[in-house]
Amino acid sequence: MNFETFDTSITIGLRRRLTEELEKEFKKSGYTNYEMVLDAISQIPRHFFLAKGFEVLAYENEAIEIEADQTISQPLTVAIQTYILDIKPEDHILEIGTGSGYQAAVLCLLAKEVVSLERHEVLYKKSTEKLRKLGFKNFRTFFQDGFIGNPRYAPYDKILLTCGAPEIPQTLIDQLKIGGQMVLPKDDGKGKQDMIRLTKKEDGSLEEENFGKFMFVPMLAGTDSKSF
Ligand code: SAH
Numbered sequence: 001m002n003f004e005t006f007d008t009s010i011t012i013g014l015r016r017r018l019t020e021e022l023e024k025e026f027k028k029s030g031y032t033n034y035e036m037v038l039d040a041i042s043q044i045p046r047h048f049f050l051a052k053g054f055e056v057l058a059y060e061n062e063a064i065e066i067e068a069d070q071t072i073s074q075p076l077t078v079a080i081q082t083y084i085l086d087i088k089p090e091d092h093i094l095e096i097g098t099g100s101g102y103q104a105a106v107l108c109l110l111a112k113e114v115v116s117l118e119r120h121e122v123l124y125k126k127s128t129e130k131l132r133k134l135g136f137k138n139f140r141t142f143f144q145d146g147f148i149g150n151p152r153y154a155p156y157d158k159i160l161l162t163c164g165a166p167e168i169p170q171t172l173i174d175q176l177k178i179g180g181q182m183v184l185p186k187d188d189g190k191g192k193q194d195m196i197r198l199t200k201k202e203d204g205s206l207e208e209e210n211f212g213k214f215m216f217v218p219m220l221a222g223t224d225s226k227s228f
Pocket of ligand 1: 070071072073096097098099100101102103104117118119120123144145146147162163217218219220221222
């Protein structure tokens with residue numbers, strides 16, 4: 001895909017610099033085989049998911065407030081979650097927390113298809129329009145509570161939560177394929193989250209790996225149609 005029409009020479013340059021910064025962070029963490037993730041980051045115009053005037057800030061390695069008191073995740077967090085999810089081109093992915101739609105765009109570029117759920121109607125509408133405008137056709141977005149998942153399109157190869165979960169949601173585990181993986185920031189009880197990767201084994205049990213501390217907005221039950 002080609003997103004050149006959404007760019008200026010400035011956003012191209014800034015994104016190149018951000019990608020290099022993320023590469024340094026990956027190296028520092030001892031990660032390898034991250035090229036596909038960084039290639040996706042280097043292509044997706046992050047500024048397109050933010051309001052006008054944020055073209056420079058969009059390429060700082062920072063989380064930024066969007067509508068409905070939510071945030072577009074920090075680029076490094078998006079990169080690390082995508083990396084840990086170990087996406088294959090044939091993967092069918094469920095994302096909980098569409099938010100701005102930026103992470104969904106990264107997933108769309110790397111996977112076969114993406115189902116993404118958002119509990120704020122205003123964000124659901126905006127992100128859906130953004131993904132369409134960029135030309136993606138391999139996604140389905142829903143205005144829906146992610147705690148319920150989306151059984152209609154289950155089972156999923158991978159499930160990604162982009163909001164801090166109070167616990168591991170069993171409903172989502174049920175929608176994960178055997179051999180599938182789920183990445184979620186899980187509340188540590190001290191105001192932060194542990195980045196957890198779960199692998200669903202043949203007997204249905206879960207293998208759990210911890211990738212360290214992160215900060216996310218909370219995963220909340222129900223939906224919200226307020227306009228802001
Ligand atoms: N992936 C997003 C990150 C947004 S922040 C991006 O790239 O911009 C996390 C999002 O999760 C918020 O938009 C929040 O409204 C949403 N969220 C929180 N709890 C949810 C739930 N139960 N179901 C669906 N979305 C939820």
